[in-house]
Every structure is written in C-alpha cells, then in structure tokens.
Amino acid sequence: MAGARRPGAEISDLTAKRLSVYLRSLEDLQAAGVTTVSSQAMAEKFGLNSAQIRKDLACFGEFGVRGVGYVVADLKDQITRILGLTRDRKVIIVGAGNLGMALADYAGFNAGGFRIVALFDNDRGKVGGRSRGGVPVLDMEALPQIARREKAGIAVLAVPAAAAQKVLDLVSRAGIKAILNFAPAQLKARPGVTLKAVDLKIQLENLVFHLARAEEVHR
Amino acid sequence: MAGARRPGAEISDLTAKRLSVYLRSLEDLQAAGVTTVSSQAMAEKFGLNSAQIRKDLACFGEFGVRGVGYVVADLKDQITRILGLTRDRKVIIVGAGNLGMALADYAGFNAGGFRIVALFDNDRGKVGGRSRGGVPVLDMEALPQIARREKAGIAVLAVPAAAAQKVLDLVSRAGIKAILNFAPAQLKARPGVTLKAVDLKIQLENLVFHLARAEEVHR
DNA sequence: GCCACTTTGTGAATCGAGGCACAAGGTGGC
DNA sequence: GCCACCTTGTGCCTCGATTCACAAAGTGGC
Numbered sequence: 001m002a003g004a005r006r007p008g009a010e011i012s013d014l015t016a017k018r019l020s021v022y023l024r025s026l027e028d029l030q031a032a033g034v035t036t037v038s039s040q041a042m043a044e045k046f047g048l049n050s051a052q053i054r055k056d057l058a059c060f061g062e063f064g065v066r067g068v069g070y071v072v073a074d075l076k077d078q079i080t081r082i083l084g085l086t087r088d089r090k091v092i093i094v095g096a097g098n099l100g101m102a103l104a105d106y107a108g109f110n111a112g113g114f115r116i117v118a119l120f121d122n123d124r125g126k127v128g129g130r131s132r133g134g135v136p137v138l139d140m141e142a143l144p145q146i147a148r149r150e151k152a153g154i155a156v157l158a159v160p161a162a163a164a165q166k167v168l169d170l171v172s173r174a175g176i177k178a179i180l181n182f183a184p185a186q187l188k189a190r191p192g193v194t195l196k197a198v199d200l201k202i203q204l205e206n207l208v209f210h211l212a213r214a215e216e217v218h219r
Numbered sequence: 220m221a222g223a224r225r226p227g228a229e230i231s232d233l234t235a236k237r238l239s240v241y242l243r244s245l246e247d248l249q250a251a252g253v254t255t256v257s258s259q260a261m262a263e264k265f266g267l268n269s270a271q272i273r274k275d276l277a278c279f280g281e282f283g284v285r286g287v288g289y290v291v292a293d294l295k296d297q298i299t300r301i302l303g304l305t306r307d308r309k310v311i312i313v314g315a316g317n318l319g320m321a322l323a324d325y326a327g328f329n330a331g332g333f334r335i336v337a338l339f340d341n342d343r344g345k346v347g348g349r350s351r352g353g354v355p356v357l358d359m360e361a362l363p364q365i366a367r368r369e370k371a372g373i374a375v376l377a378v379p380a381a382a383a384q385k386v387l388d389l390v391s392r393a394g395i396k397a398i399l400n401f402a403p404a405q406l407k408a409r410p411g412v413t414l415k416a417v418d419l420k421i422q423l424e425n426l427v428f429h430l431a432r433a434e435e436v437h438r
Numbered sequence: 439g440c441c442a443c444t445t446t447g448t449g450a451a452t453c454g455a456g457g458c459a460c461a462a463g464g465t466g467g468c
Numbered sequence: 469g470c471c472a473c474c475t476t477g478t479g480c481c482t483c484g485a486t487t488c489a490c491a492a493a494g495t496g497g498c
Contacts, residue, residue, distance in 0.1 A: 014455075016428045020421040021405065038475060046405040049457055051478090058477055066476045067464045083424055084431025091423075098351075102321030108403055108420050113427075132317075153430055154423065177433060178426035180419075184327055186240065186265040194429040196422050200399075201327050202239040203415050204310075204373065205302055207397035208332075209235045210413040211372055212303025214396060233485075257445060268487060270448090277447055285446045286494045 015056045019079050021046065022053070026076040038069035085113045090150050092176075094167050095158035096121035096129075096137045099182060103156060105133035117150050144174040154178045161185040168195070234275045238298050240265065241272070245295040257288035304332045309371040311395075313386050315340035315348075315356045318401060319377035324352035336369050363393040373397045380404040387414070 025045060029037055039057075043050035057063055057070075060082050064070045080086060091109070093100050096119045103109055104116050110133075121127060122140040129137045138146060146152075155171040157164055157179060164183035171179060172193050181187055181197045189195040244264060248256055258276075262269035276282055276294070279301050283289045299305060310328070312319050315338045322328055323335050329352075340346060341359040348356045357365060365371075374390040376383055376398060383402035390398060391412050400406055400416045408414035 011432075012455075013425070016425055017421055019428075020418075020424040023424075024403065024420075025405075040475080047407070050475095051457060051459090052455090054476060055456085055478080062477070064476050065464065066462075067466090067474045069475065082428075084427045084434075085424065089423075089427055089430075098321045098324045098326075102317045103419075105317045106419070107317075109423070112420065112424075114423055154426055178430050180422055180426060184243065186244075188266070192433070194426055194433075196426060198417060198419070198422060200322075200325070200417070201243075201331065202236055203399055203417060204308075204328070204333055205239040205242075205304065205331075206232070206235055207373055207399060207413055207415060208303045208308055209238075209301075211308075211397050213230075214411070215303075231485075259445080269445095270487060270489090271485090273445090273447060274486085281447070283446050284494065285492075286444045286496090288445065 011059055015059060016083070018048075018052075018056050019083055022056070023076065023079045023083065023085075026072055026079070029072050030076060034072055036065075036069045036071050037075075039064070041069070088113050088115055089154055090115055090117045090152040091154045091156060092116070092118050092120060092143070092147060092150075092152045092171075093135075093156045093158055094120045094140070094143070094171065095160075096123070096126045096131075097158060100156075100158035101131050103158060103182075104131040104135040114154075117152060118146055120146075140170075143170065147171070147174040147176055152176060154180065157181045157183055159183055230278055234278060235302070237267075237271075237275055238302055241275070242295065242298045242302065242304075245291055245298070248291050249295060253291055255284075255288045255290050256294075258283070260288070307332050307334055308373055309334055309336045309369050310373045310375060311335070311337050311339065311362070311366060311369075311371045311390075312354075312375045312377060313339045313359070313362070313390065314377035314379075315342070315345045315350075316377060319375075320350045322375060322377060322401075323350040323354040333373075336371060337365055339365075359389075362389065366390070366393040366395055371395060373399065376400045376402055378402055 022042065025042060039050040039053040042053055054064070060078070063075055063078050091114055093104055093116060100119055104119055110116055116135050119131060119135055119137045120140050120143050121137055126137050127139045131137070153176065155176045157167055159167050161183045164181065164185045165187050168179060168181070168187050168189065172190055177192065178194045179189065179196070181195060182200070184199055184201045187195060241261065244261060258269040258272040261272055273283070279297070282294055282297050310333055312323055312335060319338055323338055329335055335354050338350060338354055338356045339359045339362050340356055345356050346358045350356070372395065374395045376386055378386050380402045383400060383404045384406050387398060387400070387406050387408065391409055396411065397413045398408065398415070400414060401419070403418055403420050406414060
C-alpha cells in the first residue's frame with residue numbers, strides 16, 4: 001500500500017523532528033547494508049520508546065510488516081516524501097557577519113536537498129564580496145527581487161537582534177514562508193509563516209543553569 | 220525575604236529556558252527606563268500566558284508586589300542569580316572548521332558572562348593559528364590539561380558527526396559537565412553531564428516539512 | 439483609617455505527549 | 469496448510485505542562 005496519507009490528522013512538531021532523526025538513522029543503516037529494522041532496534045539506538053516510533057510512523061500510513069519490522073529502503077523513501085525532501089530547496093541567508101558567512105559555507109547546510117543561493121547585507125562594504133565557499137553577498141535591497149526570482153523557500157536570519165523583526169517582515173513580504181532565526185530576539189511572524197529560533201545564548205544560559213544547580217547540590 | 224529558595228522543588232527545563240527569555244526582556248525594559256512590570260504586560264510582549272510567567276517565577280520565591288507587579292531591577296537580579304549567571308563561565312570549542320571558528324568570534328558567545336578561551340582541533344595544519352577574533356587553536360591532545368587549568372565549565376562541539384561521540388567522551392573525561400553539540404548525531408552522555416543539541420539540519424528539515432504541508436493544503 | 443482597585447500566588451481543571459500492553463496480522467518451518 | 473513466533477498498530481493510562489479562576493495582599497485616593 002503506497003502513501004495513504006490522512007490529511008485530517010494534525011502532526012505534532014515533535015513528531016516531525018523525530019522523523020528527521022529516524023531518517024538520519026535509516027541512512028546509516030542503509031549504508032551499513034541492513035535491509036530491515038524493527039522499531040525496537042531503532043528505539044535502543046537512540047534511547048526512545050519503541051511504541052513512540054511506531055506511533056510516529058503510523059501517523060502517515062502503515063509502513064511496517066508485522067513480524068518483520070520496517071524495510072529500511074522503503075521507510076527511508078517514505079519519510080523523505082513525508083518531510084517534503086524530494087525536491088531541492090533554495091535558502092537565503094540575511095546577515096553576512098561571522099555567523100552568516102560560516103553558515104553559508106557550512107557543509108550541513110549545503111547538502112541533503114538544501115542549497116544556499118545568496119547572502120544579503122546592508123553594509124555596502126560587504127556587498128559584492130563572496131563567502132569563502134563562493135556564495136555571493138548581495139545588497140539587502142535586492143532581496144525581494146532575488147528571493148522571488150530564485151524561488152527561495154527558506155530564509156536564515158543572522159542579523160543583530162535589533163534589526164531582526166524588521167528583516168523578518170521584509171523576507172515575509174518577499175514571499176518566504178519558512179524562517180530560521182539566529183538573532184537573540186523574540187520575533188512575531190504573521191500567520192502562515194513558520195518561524196523557528198535557534199537561540200545560542202539561551203542554550204548556553206540553560207547549560208549554566210544546570211551547572212549551577214549541580215554545584216549547589218554538591219555544596 | 221531575600222532569596223527564599225526551595226531546594227526540593229525540581230525545576231523544569233522549559234521553565235529555565237523561559238527564565239532566560241524573561242531576563243532578556245527585563246534588560247530591554249531596564250534600558251528603556253521602565254521600573255516595574257506586570258506579568259500581564261510581559262505575557263503580551265511575547266505571546267505567553269501571564270499565569271505561566273507568575274508560576275515560573277514563583278518556583279523560586281515571591282518576587283512580585285501584589286497590586287503593582289515586579290520591580291524590573293530586582294527581578295533581573297533574581298533571575299540572574301537563579302540562572303547562575305553571577306560569575307563568568309569559560310567555554311572551549313572543539314572543532315576549528317567553519318562553524319567552530321565563527322562561533323568563537325560570534326559576539327553572542329563572548330558576552331553576557333561567557334568567554335571562549337580556546338578552540339581545539341586535531342588537524343595539525345590548523346593548530347597554532349587563531350580565529351579572526353584572536354581565539355587560539357590548540358591541539359586536541361592538550362584539551363584535558365587546558366580544560367582543567369582554565370577551569371572551563373562548558374564545551375561546544377563543532378566536529379563532524381562521525382567524531383562527535385568520541386569527542387564527547389574526551390571532554391567528559393576532562394571534567395566538563397555541560398556540553399552543547401552542533402554535530403548532526405545522537406550522542407549519549409554519561410550521567411551528571413548535561414548535553415544539549417543544536418541540530419541545524421533537523422531545524423531546516425522541520426521548516427521544509429511545514430512548507431510541504433502548506434503546499435499540500437494549498438493544492 | 440477605610441475603600442476601590444490592581445496584580446500576585448496558587449489550587450483545580452484541561453490538555454497533550456509519552457508509555458504500556460495486547461489484539462491483529464504477517465513469516466518461516468515443517 | 470498449519471502452527472509457533474515475532475512485530476506492528478493502537479486503545480487506554482499516566483504524567484507533566486499549561487491555563488483558568490479566585491482568594492490573598494498590597495497601593496493610592498480621600
């Protein structure tokens with residue numbers, strides 16, 4: 001049975017994130033020549049509950065074979081399809097500072113269906129240059145036009161916090177519907193736009209919080 | 220009633236993350252000259268429920284004044300103390316590739332009580348150099364010694380996925396108890412070590428998932 | 439000093455995610 | 469073809485997080 005989707009079922013974001021994890025694991029398994037895998041085996045591999053894995057997968061159809069498990073190659077294809085990774089996606093990065101430049105060249109970003117087409121900055125000194133990996137730095141004013149022409153679906157914000165909301169509005173108006181924000185600021189996206197934040201400072205502070213608690217108990 | 224902590228109460232990680240968000244907001248308010256703020260006002264500021272904010276704060280004592288709200292300066296100090304941000308923390312970064320180098324110079328990482336003392340890499344070609352911002356790149360073999368001498372509390376992993384688990388074990392053995400992992404891999408930390416993952420690929424894939432769903436509905 | 443008003447702190451209700459346990463369904467041996 | 473065995477898919481339960489709603493407590497005006 002092919003791809004019997006259930007359009008009504010609302011998928012939790014947590015489930016979607018786990019699907020990415022499963023996919024990565026399946027790629028490893030496939031590379032290792034494994035052809036089938038049970039939910040139990042996958043669960044042990046990364047400290048999850050096997051029922052959870054089965055439930056996550058069951059959201060989208062019945063991919064498993066009872067008594068056997070899941071066929072690695074099939075499941076990989078299914079998840080790839082579910083996640084929408086069947087076609088390439090173009091990404092633009094706004095902010096050509098340290099972080100923006102590094103992200104532009106970061107291998108993890110330019111693989112697996114993602115391609116970074118341009119960096120944007122409003123600093124005339126940076127415009128016209130390229131990242132070490134060759135991604136061009138363009139003027140912010142060209143963003144709407146380029147974004148539409150290239151059909152960029154995703155924007156990464158690597159700008160200072162103070163500018164972030166303004167830039168978010170700009171890229172939203174340019175028709176981009178998915179945004180990854182690295183700026184340390186709580187932004188508001190208009191409906192229909194998906195906004196994810198990667199807040200490094202909060203992550204660090206959270207680590208310190210755990211450290212401080214551990215020290216306290218120790219005392 | 221100064222800092223009436225409740226040692227028994229277990230604090231959720233979600234609460235701790237929100238405290239960081241509150242702290243940032245309080246800094247803004249203080250800079251803007253605001254002296255008191257109500258939970259209601261903060262809630263509106265970033266789309267949260269006011270009861271949640273009050274409950275988060277109530278975990279650690281009674282900081283508010285009924286009928287008035289919270290005194291911005293006091294609350295800021297309290298949260299700073301709760302999060303353990305009263306003293307500086309030294310951070311090491313493992314992996315001097317694009318990402319590691321960028322993180323070393325990233326302003327958000329070298330502020331607010333964090334200081335990056337060194338990068339480590341096992342590539343002899345990189346060892347001996349410095350990041351643009353001046354952070355030295357040292358040999359991986361020196362890591363345990365340097366980490367202990369500098370009393371580094373936090374390690375950031377910016378190494379390839381294949382090496383990540385090994386590096387995690389190494390820094391754990393060096394006495395580091397808090398680790399931020401950027402490698403796209405599911406790692407296992409020993410008990411007593413806090414491990415947080417920032418998985419950029421999963422974030423991107425998650426965005427694509429939302430895009431794909433939106434496109435589907437559109438059709 | 440008293441009262442109307444505001445906002446906190448918190449018990450109770452609600453909601454959602456994760457885990458358990460088992461019936462349903464498929465496989466391979468004979 | 470039948471049977472013992474294995475693993476999926478799923479109803480039910482548990483637990484924690486969020487939200488609601490209200491009594492308690494402080495403020496400012498008069």
